[in-house]
Amino acid sequence: MLFPTFDYFVFLPLVAVVHHVLRERGLRAGWLTVTSLVFYAAWNALDTFLLLAVIAASWGAGRLVERTRSPLTLGLVVVGLLSPMAYYKYLHFVAENLQLLIPALPVPPRAHLPIGISFYSFQAVAYVVDVHRGQPAERNPVRFSTFLLFFPHLVAGPILRASTLLAQLDSDRFVSREDVGYAIARLGTGLVKKLLIADILRIGIVDSVFTDPGRFTGLEVMIALYAYTLQIYCDFSGYTDFAIGSARLFGFRIPENFDRPYQALSVASYWRRWHITLSDWVRDYVYYPLGGSRGGGLAPYRNTFLTLLILGVWHGANWTFVVYGLLHGCAVSLNRWWRKSGPGQHERPLDAWGWAWRFLATFHFVVLARILFRSEDLGHAGTVTLALLDTTPALPRFSTHATLVLVLGYAVHFTPKGWRAYATQRFQGLPAVAWGVALALLGWACVTWGPGDSLAFIYHDF
Amino acid sequence: MTSDAAPPPSRAVGGMPALFLAFGTAGLLVAATALVPSLAHLTPWHPGEPVPVWRALAPQATARVTEDASGELVRAPETPEPTAAPVAPVPLPSDAAVPTTQRPPGVPTALADPGFRGMDAFYRALARAEAGQGLARASQWGDSTIAADGITGTVRSRLQARFGNGGPGYLSAGLDPQWSMRLDVAVSRKGEWATQSLLNGGGNARYGFGGIVSTAAPEATVSFYAPKQDDGTRLKLHRLEVWYQTGPERGTWWAATSGRGAGGGSAASTGTSDRFHVVERPDGYTSASIGAGAEGAATFYGVVMETAGPGVVWDALGVVGVGTGSFSQTGRRHIAGQVAQRKLDLTVLMIGGNELGLPSLLRGEADEYAILYARTLAKLRAGAPEAGCLVVTPLDQGTRSGGTARSKPGLAAAIAAQRQVAADWGCAFWDAQAAMGGPDSIVRWAAMKPPLGWSDLLHLSEKGQDIVGQLLADAIEAGYDAWTRQGGTTRPTPAAPAAPAEADPADPAEAGEPG
Numbered sequence: 001m002l003f004p005t006f007d008y009f010v011f012l013p014l015v016a017v018v019h020h021v022l023r024e025r026g027l028r029a030g031w032l033t034v035t036s037l038v039f040y041a042a043w044n045a046l047d048t049f050l051l052l053a054v055i056a057a058s059w060g061a062g063r064l065v066e067r068t069r070s071p072l073t074l075g076l077v078v079v080g081l082l083s084p085m086a087y088y089k090y091l092h093f094v095a096e097n098l099q100l101l102i103p104a105l106p107v108p109p110r111a112h113l114p115i116g117i118s119f120y121s122f123q124a125v126a127y128v129v130d131v132h133r134g135q136p137a138e139r140n141p142v143r144f145s146t147f148l149l150f151f152p153h154l155v156a157g158p159i160l161r162a163s164t165l166l167a168q169l170d171s172d173r174f175v176s177r178e179d180v181g182y183a184i185a186r187l188g189t190g191l192v193k194k195l196l197i198a199d200i201l202r203i204g205i206v207d208s209v210f211t212d213p214g215r216f217t218g219l220e221v222m223i224a225l226y227a228y229t230l231q232i233y234c235d236f237s238g239y240t241d242f243a244i245g246s247a248r249l250f251g252f253r254i255p256e257n258f259d260r261p262y263q264a265l266s267v268a269s270y271w272r273r274w275h276i277t278l279s280d281w282v283r284d285y286v287y288y289p290l291g292g293s294r295g296g297g298l299a300p301y302r303n304t305f306l307t308l309l310i311l312g313v314w315h316g317a318n319w320t321f322v323v324y325g326l327l328h329g330c331a332v333s334l335n336r337w338w339r340k341s342g343p344g345q346h347e348r349p350l351d352a353w354g355w356a357w358r359f360l361a362t363f364h365f366v367v368l369a370r371i372l373f374r375s376e377d378l379g380h381a382g383t384v385t386l387a388l389l390d391t392t393p394a395l396p397r398f399s400t401h402a403t404l405v406l407v408l409g410y411a412v413h414f415t416p417k418g419w420r421a422y423a424t425q426r427f428q429g430l431p432a433v434a435w436g437v438a439l440a441l442l443g444w445a446c447v448t449w450g451p452g453d454s455l456a457f458i459y460h461d462f
Numbered sequence: 463m464t465s466d467a468a469p470p471p472s473r474a475v476g477g478m479p480a481l482f483l484a485f486g487t488a489g490l491l492v493a494a495t496a497l498v499p500s501l502a503h504l505t506p507w508h509p510g511e512p513v514p515v516w517r518a519l520a521p522q523a524t525a526r527v528t529e530d531a532s533g534e535l536v537r538a539p540e541t542p543e544p545t546a547a548p549v550a551p552v553p554l555p556s557d558a559a560v561p562t563t564q565r566p567p568g569v570p571t572a573l574a575d576p577g578f579r580g581m582d583a584f585y586r587a588l589a590r591a592e593a594g595q596g597l598a599r600a601s602q603w604g605d606s607t608i609a610a611d612g613i614t615g616t617v618r619s620r621l622q623a624r625f626g627n628g629g630p631g632y633l634s635a636g637l638d639p640q641w642s643m644r645l646d647v648a649v650s651r652k653g654e655w656a657t658q659s660l661l662n663g664g665g666n667a668r669y670g671f672g673g674i675v676s677t678a679a680p681e682a683t684v685s686f687y688a689p690k691q692d693d694g695t696r697l698k699l700h701r702l703e704v705w706y707q708t709g710p711e712r713g714t715w716w717a718a719t720s721g722r723g724a725g726g727g728s729a730a731s732t733g734t735s736d737r738f739h740v741v742e743r744p745d746g747y748t749s750a751s752i753g754a755g756a757e758g759a760a761t762f763y764g765v766v767m768e769t770a771g772p773g774v775v776w777d778a779l780g781v782v783g784v785g786t787g788s789f790s791q792t793g794r795r796h797i798a799g800q801v802a803q804r805k806l807d808l809t810v811l812m813i814g815g816n817e818l819g820l821p822s823l824l825r826g827e828a829d830e831y832a833i834l835y836a837r838t839l840a841k842l843r844a845g846a847p848e849a850g851c852l853v854v855t856p857l858d859q860g861t862r863s864g865g866t867a868r869s870k871p872g873l874a875a876a877i878a879a880q881r882q883v884a885a886d887w888g889c890a891f892w893d894a895q896a897a898m899g900g901p902d903s904i905v906r907w908a909a910m911k912p913p914l915g916w917s918d919l920l921h922l923s924e925k926g927q928d929i930v931g932q933l934l935a936d937a938i939e940a941g942y943d944a945w946t947r948q949g950g951t952t953r954p955t956p957a958a959p960a961a962p963a964e965a966d967p968a969d970p971a972e973a974g975e976p977g
Contacts, residue, residue, distance in 0.1 A: 001518040006492075006506035010514045013485040020478055042518040175477030184484055207917040212924045215610060215643065249481070376912060393651070394638055397782070432480040436487025443492065444504050451862055 001042040002456070003242035004194045004446070009439075011039070016249045020174055029146045029169055032250070036149035040116070043155075047114035050084060051149070057081060058124035059144045062137035065128050074132045078125055085121040088113050093317030116155040118314060120148055122281055127162045129285055135163060143169055152246035156239050156459040158257045159277040168252050175251040181428035184435045186245030188442050193238030194457070195450035197409045201231040203451050204402025210374055213387035220396050221387045223406070228374050229367045230409045233261065235458045236275070262366065262413055265350075265358040267331035270366055271311075278314070282307050304336060305329040315373070320381055324372040331365055401449075559944035561936035567906060567914070568929045571897040573852070573890045573941045574881075578948075580890030581938070583850035584808035585945045588625055591772040597628040600808035601777035601801075603673070603789075603842060605816055607857055608780030611643050612924055613812075616931025618646075618776035621938070626773030629699050632804065633686055634779075635752065635762035636676035644778065646689040653682025653753070659781050660788040667793035668734065670705060670763025671800040673781040677761045680713060683753030686765060698746035703766035705800070706752075709734040713758020717765075719747035729760045736763070736796065738803050744770075763800070777804075785817040786834040794841055801845025808850040809842055812894070814876045815856035815920070823872030828879035836883045843887075851889035853880050857930065858895040858904040860919030867919060869901040890941070897933045 001008055015035045022028045041048045061077040088111045095107045127147075131137045138144040147165045148154075209216050209224035216224070240257040247254045257276050264270035271279050290303040305326075312325020350358070375381035396403070427435070495501040496508070507514055561570040575581050587598035598621075602614050622628065630647050636657035637649050658664040660673040669675050678684070688696040702724060704717045708731040716726030717739065724741040750767055754760035768775055781788070801809075814835070817823065822830040843851060855877045859870045877895060884891035898907065907926055908915035914926035922930060 001515070005518075007514045007518045009485075009488075011518075013481065014515075016481060017478070020481075038519065175481065177476045177480040180477045180480040180484060203916075203918045207913070208921065211913050211916055214645075215924065251477075432483035433487045435480075435484040436489075437491065439484065439488040440491035443488070443506075444495075447504050447506075 001039055003239065003246075004191050006443075009443070011035075012246055012249065016175070019250055025169065026140075026142065029140075029143050032151075033142055033145045033149055036146070036151040036154060039151035040149070040154060043115045044112075050114050050117075051120060054081065054084060054120060054124055055145050055148050056141075058127055058148070059138065059141050061128050062131045062144075063139075065131050066137040069132065071132075074128065077128050081124045081128065082121055084114075085117050087111065088117060090317045119157050119159055120154065122159055122278075122314075123148055123161075126159070126281060126285060130162065138162065138166060150247070150252075152243040153254055156236070156243075156457060157275075157277055158240060158243060158255050159281050160254060164254065165252065175249060177432070178428050179248050179251055180432065181430070181435060182424065183245040183248040184439055185424045185427045186241045186248065188439060190238045190241030190245060191442050191446055193234040193241060195446040197405055198231045198235035198238060199451045200402055200405045200449070201227045201234075201409070205398050205406070206231055206374070210380075210384065213384045216387060216390075217392040217394050217396075218388050218390035219394075220398070221384065221390070223396055223398065225367050225370060225388075226410075227402070227406050229262070229370050230406060230413070232370070232373070232458055233258070233413070234409060239457050239459060260413060260417060262363055262410075263359070264362050264366075265355065266335045266362055267328060267365060268335045270362060271308075271328070271332065278311065282311050282314075286310055301333045301336065304333050308332055319378050320372040320375050323378065323381075324369060327369050327372070559940035561933070561940040563932075563936050565929050565932050565936070567899055567903070567910070568897055568933045569899050571893060571933060571937060573892050573937045574884070575890035575941060578941070578945050579888045580852055580884070581808070581850050581941055581945070583848060584852075585850075585942050585950065587807035588621075588774070588942055589946065589950055591625040591628075591774060594772050597768060597771040597773055597775055598625065598807050599628070599631070599775045599777075599805060600810055601632065601671070601779055601804060601806055602810035602812060602854075603779045604812035604854075605780060605784050606782040606921060607815060607927075608778050608812055609643060609782045610780070610921075610927060611645060611778040612922065612927025613931040613934065614776055614778035614780075615645060616928050617935045617938070618774070618778075620932065620935035621774040621776060624939070626771065627697060627769060628771055628773030628775035629697065629701075629768040630686075630689055631768065631775035631777040632671055632764055632766050632779070634670065634672035634674040634676070634764040635678075635684055636674040637684075637686075637764075648687040650685045650687075651683070654679035655682055655684070659784075660791055661781055661783045663791060666734070667791065668707060668736070668796050669792045670736075671797075671804060672764055672777075672779045673784065673788070673792070675707070675761060675763055677759050678715075678752075678754035679759055680754050680756050683751055684762075685749055685751040686767060688748045688767065696748040697769065698748060699750075699767050700743050700746055700770040701766070701768045702741045702743065702747070702750050703803075704739040704741075704752055705763040705765065705803070706737050706739070707734060707761040707763065708737055709761065711758065713760055714755035715760035715762070716753055716755060717741065718751045719743055720749050721751075722747070724750070726755070729754075730758070736799055766804070783816055785813055785815075786831075786838045787817075789813075789838040789841060792841070794844065797841055798845035801842060804846070806846040806849040808852060809839075809846060810852045810854060811839055811842060812854035812856070813838070814880060815859055818856070818859060818870045818872035818876060820872060823875045823879075826871075826875050828875045828882065831876055832879035832883050835879055836887065839883060839887060839889070851884075851887065852892065853884035853889045854892045854934070855880050855894045857922060858898045858901065858907075860902065860904040860908075862919070867902075867905045869895075869904065874901070892934060892937055894930060894934075897930060897937075 001011065015031075019028055019031055022031055037048060037052075040051060058081055061081065065074055065077060092108055092110045095105060099105045099107050138147070143166060144162075146169060147160070147162050150160075150165060153160055205224050205227040209221055210228070213221055237258040244254055244256070255277055259273040259276065261270050261273035264273055287303055287307040290306060291299055292303060293300045306329075308329035309322070309325040312321045312323075312328060315321045315324070371381050371384050372378075375384055427438075430438075492504075492506060495504040511517075560572040563570065573581065578585060584598060584600060587596070590596050591598045602608055602617075608614055630644065633644060633647060636655065636659070637644060637647070638651070638657065655676050655678055657674060657676040658669065659675075660669050676684075688699050691697055699719075702717065702719055704715070704725070706715055706729060708729050710730070710732060712729035712731070714726060715729045717724040719741065724743075725739050729737075750765055752762055752765060814831075817831065817834075820831060822828075839851070839853070843849070856873065859873060860867050861870050873895065877893060881891055881893070883889070895901070895903065898904065904915050904919050907913070907922065908917055908919055912925060913923050914929065915922050
């Protein structure tokens with residue numbers, strides 16, 4: 001069940017109302033677990049068994065790690081919890097490449113990727129590592145299931161820590177009027193981002209150019225890269241708006257995942273603003289254990305590089321993501337050198353020129369690296385890159401509709417952050433009936449100007 | 463990097479009434495759309511349809527990943543099989559030849575051409591070319607499907623590989639990615655050019671053979687370079703035609719082949735008229751340039767670049783966005799004169815994809831559209847009544863609604879209308895939607911990896927166009943082979959019915975000098 005659908009807007013308030021009617025904590029947790037399973041089963045009922053197996057394994061593993069406190073046990077548990085993801089996501093890719101070296105090696109068929117596996121596997125790993133670091137293991141399997149299963153974040157994050165949600169499950173709080181207003185504001189934002197920006201850009205500009213780059217001029221390919229950059233932001237941050245808004249309808253607060261990433265003035269800053277919960281995860285469970293910025297010489301650069309590589313490969317088993325991770329690793333390392341040892345170490349506060357070149361360089365690095373993110377393989381990425389060099393003088397052939405969405409989308413992205421907070425606050429102050437009217441009008445706008453039906457979220461493939 | 467949000471303090475009850483009020487209001491407004499006929503398109507659910515939420519849990523008809531016929535892993539159809547009433551299959555005449563080559567996921571589809579009455583003239587030209595004599599000329603008009611020159615490019619390559627390369631054929635002077643493309647021909651443009659097309663109008667009822675008319679500012683030029691061959695050299699061409707317009711306030715024009723002057727003169731006249739300048743180059747040329755002199759502007763329709771033969775020429779005359787209404791903008795005598803000059807052996811028409819929203823088609827009624835389509839066909843055939851005729855239907859097009867994607871509702875009626883017109887007018891008929899696999903095939907094509915269709919569910923990718931082009935070429939070749947096996951017998955062409963009267967707008971082309 002996709003978020004921006006009529007079915008979800010029937011499902012969500014029904015589940016929320018029943019949740020608030022139930023007074024007993026255990027019942028509420030049970031209700032959320034059952035409805036989350038229903039939500040997940042709507043994609044593929046068979047995948048639910050794997051999800052339940054991971055939940056059972058991580059719950060049991062948490063108890064075991066708490067008892068033993070053994071690094072060996074933790075290591076085995078982590079490997080075990082990551083093994084389904086390794087099997088479904090990476091085995092075929094690894095075997096296919098090893099076969100180039102060892103021709104006799106059999107290559108298993110490409111497995112169907114269970115939706116959300118990269119997200120719930122990382123959350124399960126974070127939980128057992130946190131337990132090893134001293135956090136108490138959850139005794140109640142239903143409550144633990146609620147943490148991993150809670151449907152707003154189940155399929156594509158934000159990546160939660162157990163402590164974030166379990167603590168909120170413990171409190172006997174109920175949803176407030178402000179929560180409902182905030183939730184509807186975020187759900188509406190998600191609708192606009194997904195259906196009126198991301199999907200329009202995808203259908204109107206991006207897909208056609210990436211499918212047949214040779215049929216477009218260099219200018220059109222560049223516009224498509226800008227469009228894809230905005231599309232993926234609106235697609236994923238729109239998903240996050242839905243997740244945060246949906247959770248708030250239950251009175252839960254889950255962390256933000258984006259902070260106007262394209263306003264970043266360095267690639268390192270970009271990663272602090274893009275998919276924040278994943279960046280936090282790799283920082284806490286990869287970068288710090290590797291040594292972080294401690295140690296002299298090249299160690300911090302190695303750690304940064306490896307972390308960004310893992311971050312890239314997390315997105316998929318494809319050489320494009322390997323190169324994507326390497327590129328970003330290089331950029332963040334270069335940024336570190338600039339700040340620590342290079343010309344940037346004596347830098348004064350930025351003037352307008354300093355701000356402009358940093359912004360343009362960072363933004364275009366991110367935009368051009370997206371070629372790898374969107375391409376089917378390295379060959380395709382090369383074709384798209386070559387298409388950029390075409391100099392045919394012709395006006396772009398994209399529809400006015402899509403072009404307008406592109407311009408307005410970027411304009412909104414570069415507005416001050418306070419504007420959104422102010423607008424949300426004003427919206428929360430409206431009568432509840434006005435919220436409903438706004439939601440209905442938005443739904444009609446999406447039907448009228450959107451693609452007719454929501455397309456799958458990009459991060460569902462990861 | 464930010465840390466996880468801290469749990470908020472406990473709060474008093476207060477949100478439930480707001481939750482009820484907000485979602486209740488939204489629900490009532492959405493339900494109200496079902497009561498207002500003009501808002502019915504906004505209703506997300508109608509009684510009788512699967513129940514929301516429950517329908518999301520219904521088992522999917524197919525796995526999400528499957529293998530195609532060639533063993534490639536592809537994403538399976540997003541939607542269950544269509545439930546719409548199936549389109550009646552085209553009855554194939556006894557002498558139709560069904561191609562045997564498999565091109566998954568396309569379906570081998572024969573031309574419906576009883577007695578070869580639609581294709582006979584073209585098959586005779588092909589037979590002459592195969593015997594080493596002359597050119598077989600076909601021109602395919604269409605919309606963005608043809609403007610991309612994917613389908614036509616493949617048909618051209620296939621037929622030229624077998625019957626010989628007759629050259630790139632007709633090229634609009636305004637050939638530009640904005641309007642139409644030819645990937646085999648390099649184009650270099652200098653100076654200011656103003657272009658009008660059938661789509662945007664402004665051409666004073668004279669849009670030329672390709673639906674595009676371009677005016678060059680003083681000293682503006684455009685050069686066309688012959689297609690490259692396998693050995694890297696450019697194809698040697700022997701005939702150049704310059705199609706231009708004379709009229710008031712025009713200057714001079716000129717033409718050159720491979721840098722050598724090939725004619726020119728004044729483009730000024732008191733009335734507007736069409737002119738054709740023909741140059742033979744027995745020693746061959748590989749590029750042609752046309753342009754306006756320094757004295758004033760010159761208006762061009764295009765150029766024809768051909769070899770001495772034998773071979774096939776397959777013109778791609780696509781203009782993005784056009785339909786039958788667009789062709790009504792061009793003057794009857796003007797287009798007849800243009801077509802007559804081209805000396806066609808086959809007229810091919812592939813439009814309709816931009817007209818599927820016509821109310822009559824949405825109601826499933828074919829008659830009204832059949833009249834519009836017949837007018838267009840009649841207009842194009844008037845200049846070459848002896849040429850063969852082939853009607854190609856629009857490709858499958860889809861739309862997303864209610865959680866599913868499927869073929870546009872007007873498509874079946876449009877295809878039925880075109881099938882009827884083809885039968886009435888003695889044209890051969892090729893069902894491109896059937897060749898793609900029938901209704902909803904665009905959904906499957908777009909979901910494949912690599913995609914055979916764009917996610918707009920309107921256009922095919924380059925690979926998808928190539929498959930359709932191969933299927934059409936298969937059908938033409940199979941038809942030709944069947945025609946040859948029967949001794950190349952020419953059947954009498956039945957008299958075409960009178961074209962439905964068209965309320966032609968004031969047609970300045972009629973008032974001008976004879977072109």
